[in-house]
Amino acid sequence: xxxxxxxxxxxxxxxxxxxxxxxxxxxxxxxxxxxxxxxxxxxxxxxxxxxxxxxxxxxxxxxxxxxxxxxxxxxxxxxxxxxxxxxxxxxxxxxxxxxxxxxxxxxxxxxxxxxxxxxxxxxxxxxxxxxxxxxxxxxxxxxxxxxx
Amino acid sequence: xxxxxxxxxxxxxxxxxxxxxxxxxxxxxxxxxxxxxxxxxxxxxxxxxxxxxxxxxxxxxxxxxxxxxxxxxxxxxxxxxxxxxxxxxxxxxxxxxxxxxxxxxxxxxxxxxxxx
Numbered sequence: 001x002x003x004x005x006x007x008x009x010x011x012x013x014x015x016x017x018x019x020x021x022x023x024x025x026x027x028x029x030x031x032x033x034x035x036x037x038x039x040x041x042x043x044x045x046x047x048x049x050x051x052x053x054x055x056x057x058x059x060x061x062x063x064x065x066x067x068x069x070x071x072x073x074x075x076x077x078x079x080x081x082x083x084x085x086x087x088x089x090x091x092x093x094x095x096x097x098x099x100x101x102x103x104x105x106x107x108x109x110x111x112x113x114x115x116x117x118x119x120x121x122x123x124x125x126x127x128x129x130x131x132x133x134x135x136x137x138x139x140x141x142x143x144x145x146x147x148x
Numbered sequence: 149x150x151x152x153x154x155x156x157x158x159x160x161x162x163x164x165x166x167x168x169x170x171x172x173x174x175x176x177x178x179x180x181x182x183x184x185x186x187x188x189x190x191x192x193x194x195x196x197x198x199x200x201x202x203x204x205x206x207x208x209x210x211x212x213x214x215x216x217x218x219x220x221x222x223x224x225x226x227x228x229x230x231x232x233x234x235x236x237x238x239x240x241x242x243x244x245x246x247x248x249x250x251x252x253x254x255x256x257x258x259x260x261x262x263x264x
Contacts, residue, residue, distance in 0.1 A: 019170045026166035027159040034158025034206030038150050041205035056208050057244050063209065064245065068252035072260035085166040088176045089183065090158065090209045095249045102257035114257045118250070124177055125211065126246070129184040130238060133218035136192040137234045140219075141226050 029086025060091055067095035097121035154206020161210045180211050187215030217241035
């Protein structure tokens with residue numbers, strides 16, 4: 001069978017995934033997390049009389065804790081396959097990538113397993129975050145010094 | 149009103165990320181890195197600060213706010229200590245998040261076993 005013909009037939013039998021529905025689900029689940037986050041901030045402000053800055057720190061802590069716990073229980077991967085980007089773009093995705101790497105390489109020992117593999121996925125976020133923040137920060141600083 | 153804006157903003161970012169993943173060959177790892185750089189870029193001229201003021205907690209949750217708080221702490225320190233303040237203040241605001249993520253990930257690895 002020719003390659004092109006094979007590809008054509010293979011395309012016909014691929015499971016059809018509706019991309020619009022994925023986008024809509026990501027929107028809803030991501031929005032829901034945002035809603036819960038803001039709700040938590042307002043809850044902490046009114047019940048524990050924290051300042052808004054402290055309350056948002058605690059809100060982020062709650063999300064990181066939940067994401068790590070669900071990753072440990074093995075639930076998070078199933079949730080991601082349903083809700084997709086809605087769970088990966090908030091801070092939960094960051095916590096999940098660290099916890100799952102640490103968990104996956106646990107068998108290789110505490111130093112070369114957990115210790116050196118924890119940042120395997122999350123490292124890129126931190127590296128590019130710091131390099132770009134340093135780069136843009138330098139530009140902004142120089143503009144302030146020389147032009148303002 | 150904050151609740152509605154949080155829902156819309158956070159959902160909007162997640163939907164954009166899903167579009168990028170579905171229609172290009174980029175993986176979630178690429179997209180989160182792009183979003184962090186984008187957040188740092190937005191805060192160069194205090195645009196992200198303005199968004200947080202409007203949106204509230206929903207703007208602090210996506211990974212873009214990680215880039216924002218990196219550059220925010222760096223610039224704050226730079227205004228008192230000069231150009232090396234950029235290096236001193238980089239982790240000032242994100243320290244809690246990163247430390248907590250490391251500790252919880254470590255405890256998770258200690259307590260649970262991998263399912264695969």
